[in-house]
Amino acid sequence: DAGVTQSPTHLIKTRGQQVTLRCSPKSGHDTVSWYQQALGQGPQFIFQYYEEEERQRGNFPDRFSGHQFPNYSSELNVNALLLGDSALYLCASSGRGKKETQYFGPGTRLLVL
């Protein structure tokens, strides 16, 4: 049983560009959350998707957007990249009725130059 998978593993972009990160949840999970983890910091909640809709959002600007597909996989899009967007982006999935147990993927490390 595959766990949470994310792609790509690493990415380098320049300021002003746009980026799309992808996440496939653990089998049987229908809820996907995205986090930003800056170096030496804890993960910061970006938003959560359930039933293809954004269910809750953290304190991130509208440049951060997402999508969930019918197969529960999800994308995180970041527009107009800033140097400060450089971080590890984590995806976590959880299942119906067990939403408290989040399973994290390995993350995508984004570097903005």
Add this chain to the structure above:
Amino acid sequence: GDSVTQMEGPVTLSEEAFLTINCTYTATGYPSLFWYVQYPGEGLQLLLKATKADDKGSNKGFEATYRKETTSFHLEKGSVQVSDSAVYFCALRTGNQFYFGTGTSLTVIP
């Protein structure tokens, strides 16, 4: 707003030493509390959790008790091993949102 404050590291202990990593929280309502661990080169893994006051979460010899009166959820282990070297994150959940602490790096030396 809701938040978690955890003990800053890094922490270095000898094998078989006693471990405590402090965590306090601020939250409205009745949050659930968690400890996650991140081993070198790996993703975050749930270590233990507690969903209501006075609950004790435990796993792999680690324990933490949800103390509402002191708004704390300190992580303890009686005898650490080299394999426990990792970064430990305290977290709380209110609604559908998680709040994480900044992490405490633990190194256990033989």
